[in-house]
Amino acid sequence: MINVALPKGRLGEKVYDMFESAGFPCPQVRDPGRKLIFENEEAGVRFFWVKPSDVAIYVERGAADIGVAGKDILLEYSPDVYELLDLNMGKCRMCVAAPNSFADDSGKTLRVATKFVNIARNYYDSISRDIDIIELHGSIEIAPILGLSDVIVDIVETGTTLKENDLKVFETIVPISARLIANKANFKFKTMEIQGIVNGLKSEVEKKQVEEK
Ligand code: PRP
Numbered sequence: 001m002i003n004v005a006l007p008k009g010r011l012g013e014k015v016y017d018m019f020e021s022a023g024f025p026c027p028q029v030r031d032p033g034r035k036l037i038f039e040n041e042e043a044g045v046r047f048f049w050v051k052p053s054d055v056a057i058y059v060e061r062g063a064a065d066i067g068v069a070g071k072d073i074l075l076e077y078s079p080d081v082y083e084l085l086d087l088n089m090g091k092c093r094m095c096v097a098a099p100n101s102f103a104d105d106s107g108k109t110l111r112v113a114t115k116f117v118n119i120a121r122n123y124y125d126s127i128s129r130d131i132d133i134i135e136l137h138g139s140i141e142i143a144p145i146l147g148l149s150d151v152i153v154d155i156v157e158t159g160t161t162l163k164e165n166d167l168k169v170f171e172t173i174v175p176i177s178a179r180l181i182a183n184k185a186n187f188k189f190k191t192m193e194i195q196g197i198v199n200g201l202k203s204e205v206e207k208k209q210v211e212e213k
Pocket of ligand 1: 137138139141154162
């Protein structure tokens with residue numbers, strides 16, 4: 001049995017659809033109830049829903065053999081896992097954004113509000129810019145509007161949140177998408193089974209890419 005940690009939410013549902021098309025179905029996963037664990041013995045998979053930012057923890061500690069996590073979480077927390085496949089979904093980018101009127105004064109320490117403190121620190125280290133990090137946990141866009149920070153480092157998907165708050169992207173740090181990850185030790189013991197899932201998902205990703213063209 002392969003234990004799969006799915007990120008709860010819209011992305012997770014799309015990810016599950018991909019498992020199903022790849023030959024690893026477990027339709028009860030779609031039940032709107034409160035149950036969190038679902039199993040299909042025949043297909044050899046057990047799915048469970050976890051908070052998206054917790055997927056990497058379940059996988060790193062081996063409670064899940066594999067899981068799907070955003071590249072943002074992998075960059076931020078550097079979990080000790082294998083990254084097996086880019087699922088080419090949940091696409092967005094990690095950006096530096098600020099009010100439209102923002103102009104950087106390189107003589108001053110830049111105040112950066114973010115949930116992604118490591119990504120922000122690494123980025124500004126790489127360009128040797130002095131910063132003061134303000135760690136927040138949501139609605140980051142408000143920080144520069146109220147003068148709590150000069151800029152934010154955050155995820156931009158459609159850009160609507162920025163636009164509606166009179167902010168814009170000043171730099172793109174890195175593109176983000178959902179990745180299939182695996183526990184290192186469990187991968188050794190269940191290589192064939194996990195590889196079977198990887199191959200199935202890979203051909204689904206390729207099919208979708210062809211359809212998109
Ligand atoms: C993310 C991000 C932005 C928004 C960007 O927030 O932090 O606020 O999505 O999406 P857009 O470019 O399509 O508008 P999320 O919904 O994950 O919630 P959060 O407030 O907890 O960060």
